Amino acid sequence: DAGVIQSPRHEVTEMGQEVTLRCKPISGHDYLFWYRQTMMRGLELLIYFNNNVPIDDSGMPEDRFSAKMPNASFSTLKIQPSEPRDSAVYFCASSTPTGEYSYEQYFGPGTRLTVT
Amino acid sequence: GQQVMQIPQYQHVQEGEDFTTYCNSSTTLSNIQWYKQRPGGHPVFLIQLVKSGEVKKQKRLTFQFGEAKKNSSLHITATQTTDVGTYFCAGFRYSNYQLIWGAGTKLIIKP
Secondary structure, three states, X not given: OXXXXXXXXXXXXXXXOOEEXXXXXXXXXXXXXXXXXXXXXXXXXXXXXXXXXXXXXXXXXXXXXXXXXXXXXXXXXXXXXXOHHHOEEEEEEEEOOOOXXXXXOEEOXXXXXXXX | OOOEEEEOOEEEXXXXXXEEXXXXXXXXXXXXXXXXXXXXXXXXXXXXXXXXOOEEEEOOEEEEEOOOOOEEEEEEOOOOHHHOEEEEEEEEEOOOOEEEEOOOEEEEEEO
């Protein structure tokens, strides 16, 4: 399996521009998570989906952020308009219960976003 | 809300010395997971502990889960340069299928 795939790996954009981050989860995984990582705030859960349905978006910072999962193999995280404080590494992770107690998450390589 | 506190934030050790990081949760956990993130990389799952008082070993790494299922530790014996990175604990609760992440402990090997 190719693992979780994210694109782009790096994104540099100007303040006010729209940014779209993409994720392909591991085939067969029914949970998908979007995280943001910064030095100041650590690893933050933004939103997660189960079977393509958003379950908890309480971590989404504000209305400028939106996420979709149109099918089991694709998800997007969009920021519109972007601001310098959105600069961070954004990770996508996927998971599925593999046993009674197994709920580990598999992370993609991340997208490093810089907003100038 | 739920929190998982992890200490220390950083630990500098000489190669060959031991390393320990500790996590404490404000609530009882269903399980606790440990991840490692190499510099510039992404978190990678190491292990999951489920049972009260459980101890698991992976070569030089020893993981413990407290009796009350609220605290956990990771101990590395005789650190090597390949151990460099940030170690995260993450508490899992079945009720909302979310991981509550600790802030991580960064292991730095002194030259």
